[in-house]
Amino acid sequence: MKEGYGLALVAAVVAMVLIVELLRRRQLTEKYAVIWLTVGLGIVVLAVSPGLLTRAADLVGVAVPSNLLFFVAGIVLLLVCLQLSFETSRLEDETRSLAEEVALLRQELEAVRRRE
């Protein structure tokens, strides 16, 4: 095993354990788990067989294999961020609707109480 890949392997295993543990404790819903499991698996595969990265870099014409890794990692992180923004927007919208309902229900309850 070449130097440096041990580090990658350790990082991959730590990431996987973390993801699985969060899933197990129901802290991570399925839709996020899928992304992170895929990312984790990718890291493990690359750590175990670094030749794969070199071949992939050759295939797409990237001279330095690690640059391909950085590029792909950047894209993946960007997409994950985008998904999180999307989900936050939706959550904000839902919270807003709930706040509206709470206000309406509170008023209704008061009206009912006053009538009694």
Place this chain on the structure above:
Amino acid sequence: MLPASRAPRVLVVVPAYNEEASVAAVVAELQAVAPGVDVVVVDDGSRDQTARRARDAGAVVLALPFNLGVGGAMRTGYLYGFRNDYDVVVQVDADGQHDPSQLPLLLAGLAQSNIVVGARFAGVGSYRVRGPRRVAMRLLSGALSRTAGTRLTDATSGFRAVDRAALGLFARHYPAEYLGDTVESLVMAVRAGLTVSQVPVQMRVRTAGVPSQSPLKASLYLGRAVLALALAYVRTRHELLPTTLPVEPREERASS
């Protein structure tokens, strides 16, 4: 448009955020000027006595658990109006800027269009606007006038009346973002097939707070105005739903 066979049921929605000093007077004046009109104050998460003052003045109060901004507060009011079968909802600000005696002017305008915006008289009682803020206001009124196919000079005016058709749209989709409540809501309504018009109204000088004239803030305002406009045009169009379709079935209305 108004119902032909009977007098329209009118609801005035007053969005209020920390307005304990003026909200009671606004409610009292509304009741004095327009006795047949129901008033609901949406307390937008105020930390002062806004809700209590409004309730004591005789208004129905919808108290939001936290601050949603004018757009969110208004959507709550529209939802209340829609579920309680009002024909018309009028927005009146809690700071006393909007003169309740001008209410009939807005309502009369609903004979011709779905939404009526009360616009300040040019020159009368208005503050002077210069620099980027002036550019922003011109841009907004120009774009909105073209979209609506009618002259709209005071695009950011919150003094407006909407009929049942617009109410159905706003109860679900009233924009909550900055400038969304005034600018995007109009674009959204027109794109959904509703009509907008404006009537000139007299407005009062605000008792507290003057729009900032600092160039930096004004430029920021211009930027946000452009963004709000751009978003309003590229966002997907909402379908108008039948106005008789309730958001939720109700057997009894809760107006007090």
